[in-house]
Amino acid sequence: MTLATASKEGMPSARIVLLKSFDESGFVFFTNYESQKGRELIENPTAALVFYWALLEQQIRIIGSVSKVSREESEGYFGSRPWANRIGAWASHQSQTIMNREGLDRRTEHLMIQYKDKDVPLPAYWGGFRVSPERIEFWQSRPSRLHDRFLYTRLPENGWQIDRLSP
Numbered sequence: 694m695t696l697a698t699a700s701k702e703g704m705p706s707a708r709i710v711l712l713k714s715f716d717e718s719g720f721v722f723f724t725n726y727e728s729q730k731g732r733e734l735i736e737n738p739t740a741a742l743v744f745y746w747a748l749l750e751q752q753i754r755i756i757g758s759v760s761k762v763s764r765e766e767s768e769g770y771f772g773s774r775p776w777a778n779r780i781g782a783w784a785s786h787q788s789q790t791i792m793n794r795e796g797l798d799r800r801t802e803h804l805m806i807q808y809k810d811k812d813v814p815l816p817a818y819w820g821g822f823r824v825s826p827e828r829i830e831f832w833q834s835r836p837s838r839l840h841d842r843f844l845y846t847r848l849p850e851n852g853w854q855i856d857r858l859s860p
Contacts, residue, residue, distance in 0.1 A: 696722065697741040698733040706733060712742075713770060719825040720755065721762055723770055727818045728787035734759045740824050750834030757826040767820035772812075779813035780804050830858070 697707040706729060714721045720742060724731050734740060742755040771779060784801040791797055804813075826847065833841040842858035 694720075694722075695743040695745070696730060697743070698730050699737050699739075700733050701736040706730070713821070719757065719823040721766075721821050721823050723767065723819070723821040725782065725785070725787040725816075725819050726761075727789075730788075731818075731822075734822055740822075742824055752832045754828075754830040754832070755824065755826045756828040757824045759822050759824050762821035762823050764815075764820065768815050770821065771815040771819065776808075776813060780808065782819050783813065783816055835860075 694710060694712045695707055696710045697705060699705045708730065710722045710724065710730075712720055712722055726732075726735065738759040740757065740759050742757075743752060745752045771782070774782075780801060783804050784797060828847070829845040831841075831843045831845075835841060838860055840860040842860060844856045844858050845853045846856070848854055
């Protein structure tokens with residue numbers, strides 16, 4: 694999915710992230726909290742998500758508030774990741790400038806030796822975020838650009854208002 698965030702100054706940023714789960718409380722993905730997206734979500738806890746399927750000519754846009762998932766949920770997912778991915782979470786200072794690839798490779802090799810035949814623990818700076826939807830728009834392409842668009846807006850009493858939008 695595409696994740697769009699903004700800094701506290703309002704500078705937008707978007708990137709593709711892996712949706713790991715969703716339920717009635719929201720959409721969950723995991724990252725380094727010290728990465729650009731992590732810092733932006735902590736400073737400005739709102740985000741937009743976009744799912745686009747070109748072959749189906751459909752998209753879903755979601756706007757919502759963001760919160761960290763529990764440490765237990767982060768530990769559960771982190772423990773399910775391949776060993777090398779867990780090492781990578783420790784080795785990479787995501788979004789930080791590095792001098793060269795060799796330094797990253799050396800750090801990775803050191804961690805691989807340190808955790809050889811051991812469980813790799815969850816770093817304190819790594820975990821999940823949940824986007825709790827406040828608005829969800831469903832878009833379906835139609836001929837002549839007369840697309841179908843339906844906007845669901847969360848109501849205070851936990852229901853949804855549904856509006857058809859003009860294309």
